[in-house]
Amino acid sequence: MTDQKKTQSNGKYQVLIAGEAGQGVIIQGIILAESAVASGAWVTQSARYGAAMRGGVATSDVVISNQPIDFPEVEKPDYMIAISQLTYDKFAVGKREARVVVYDPFFVKPVELEGVTQVGVAATDTAIKVFGGAQASNLIMLAGLAEVTGLVSTKDMIEAIDRNLSKKFRENNIRALEIGKEMAQEAGKGA
Amino acid sequence: MPPSVDPKKPPQTLMQGNVAVAEAAIRVGCRFFGGYPITPSSEVMMRIAQLLRENNGTFIQMEDEIASICAVIGASWSGAKAMTATSGPGFSLMQEGLGYAYFTETPLVLVDVQRAGPATGQATHVAQGDVMQFKYGSHGDYYPIALAPWSVQELYDLTIRSFNLAEKYRVPVFLATDEAIGHARENIEIYEEFEIVDRVREGEGMPFGHDAPDGVPVMPAFGDGASLMVTGSTHNPQGFRKVDDPDVHNNLVTRLMRKTMDHVDDIVETEEYFLDDAEIAFFAFGISARTAVAAVRRLREKGVKAGLLRTRTLWPFPEKQITEVGKQVRALIVPELNKGMMASVARGYSQAPVHQINKTNGYVLEPEELIEYVEEELS
Structure with missing residues (x-):
């Protein structure tokens, strides 16, 4: 799986995080973007969503580059996090652009995609089991993506969590990062 | 994005565009915000409410956008640098007040984070559909200034510039941004040192007239001791209503036009x-x-x-x-x-x-x- 790490791109990485409103898609994008800034990159983060607080497609775009970024949104994702069947079908299968897709099997039933590394991270199931609720599942997914792609470090993600999320849940959030990392490692061994 | 930026040294802060507006406004001296929340502009209001409290400023959430723009105009005449932020539907409601601000030469900054219209349209989606409203939103001959940033960094830069132009020319200035830039997060350099322009409160001349045909009059604040009258009707240099005098009306409308249009080289940047x-x-x-x-x-x-x-x-x-x-x-x-x-x-x-x-x-x-x-x- 190391060949998917960030050495292979031309210095620009486009990440699409796609799910439904209410799943923490946008905060995932913000944590990823802030972590990338800490690592010394040019970064843009943007989001597309409807007027509803819950439900409906929500996507978060993160572009990470070693150059100032002209166009700030994701055109063709290199990496994708899929947290709903609808967005998996639309972006991962339909457009077939991402080289790496990290998905949550609780929501997504994957199909074979030639040339695409697909990593299942059972974030929702695990979060419910470990924390008694699905809230931290987005951080498990993000840590999974970070592990597979090498885009950002755990240290930078923890600092971004400290800046953006409630201290009350700090321990759980950090534990979620660890879980995501381990799960992606496990999935990688099987791949 | 700005060419002066060293590509090898990305600024170490990630910030949302709307937040950058508030950060710039407080640093250029904004001490009043009156507004009504509306997607996709509300983060400007949320952030500046906090900053004004920390900086002895005044924040008021008004009952609607009509009241908001009027509060901003009043604050400006009390001597404060004042602003509001809104989007299309709110901008439409503010047009009457903006015409009044223009005609009374009231400096203020209005941030319009454009969304898909007409009417309520699609609140969370981007558009650049207010281009004509900036120029023709209010009735009569109307020459305000509208600046258009293209990045989060420039939202910071041009918020500062909006206030400076408003103070320099005594005119409402529109920061014409959009949902895509306002809601984007990008690297930003929050610099603290820059030129700050303040209105001239004391000096020669009357508050609504100037010897030069493109001149900007002094602007005393309420409480400064000047005998001050502010009206949206045609007024002479002292501020007295002159609603039948053809020369007074023509001179005023012409000077207000020339105040911006004779200085396009100072204002326009490409x-x-x-x-x-x-x-x-x-x-x-x-x-x-x-x-x-x-x-x-x-x-x-x-x-x-x-x-x-x-x-x-x-x-x-x-x-x-x-x-x-x-x-x-x-x-x-x-x-x-x-x-x-x-x-x-x-x-x-x-x-x-x-x-x-x-x-x-x-x-x-x-x-x-x-x-x-x-x-x-x-x-």
Whole structure:
């Protein structure tokens, strides 16, 4: 799986995080973007969503580059996090652009995609089991993506969590990062 | 994005565009915000409410946008640098107050984070549909200033500039941004040292007249001791209503026009990308200029001599710059998130035919859409 790490791109990485409103898609994008800034990159983060607080497609775009970024949104994702069947079908299968897709099997039933590394991270199931609720599942997914792609470090993600999320849940959030990392490692061994 | 930035040293802060507006406003001396929340502008209000409390300023959430703009006007006349932030539906409600602010020469800054309209439209989706409303939103001959940032960094830069221009010319200044830039998060340099312009509160002359035909009068605040009267009816230099005197009306309307239009070289800012040998050129602003600069770079890689004229000022319109580019290229292409508002104005100045690329589905134009247009229509 190391060949998917960030050495292979031309210095620009486009990440699409796609799910439904209410799943923490946008905060995932913000944590990823802030972590990338800490690592010394040019970064843009943007989001597309409807007027509803819950439900409906929500996507978060993160572009990470070693150059100032002209166009700030994701055109063709290199990496994708899929947290709903609808967005998996639309972006991962339909457009077939991402080289790496990290998905949550609780929501997504994957199909074979030639040339695409697909990593299942059972974030929702695990979060419910470990924390008694699905809230931290987005951080498990993000840590999974970070592990597979090498885009950002755990240290930078923890600092971004400290800046953006409630201290009350700090321990759980950090534990979620660890879980995501381990799960992606496990999935990688099987791949 | 700004050319002065060293590509090897990305600024270490990630910030949302709307938040950057509030951070800039407080640093340039804004001490009053009156507003009513509306997507996609509300983060400006949320952040500045906090900053004003920390900086002995005043924040009021008003009952609606009509009251908001009136509160801002009142605050300005009490001597404060004042602002509000809104989006299309709120901007429409504010037009009466804005005409009053213009005619009474009241400095203020209004941030319009444009969303898909008309009417309530689509609150969370982007558009650039208020181009004409900035210039013609209120009735009568009306020459306000509208600036158009294209990045989070520039939201910071141009918020500062908006206040400085408002204070310098005693005019409402619009910061014409959009959902895509306002809600984006990007690297930003929060610099603390910059030029700050303050209105002249004491000095020669009357508060509503000037010897120079394009002059900016002194502006005492309520409480400064001047006998001050502010009216939206036609007024003489002292501020007395003169609703039947043809010369007073004509002189006032003309001076207000000349106050901005005689100083376009000071106000209008544009940037050129790859224009030197360009055969076709894009003319764009805001988020669509980000699309255009990406498209230009890729067209160059394909051997197409494309360039970009990017304007940071919507109004006054960059007439001179368009005229120059129009002499050089065989086609001028205006990509924008409306049905062709800037294109229709550009046609008045460009000798080259003006093409338009328009998108009104609530999403931004992507670089490949521009490239495709060039390859199909202009090769």
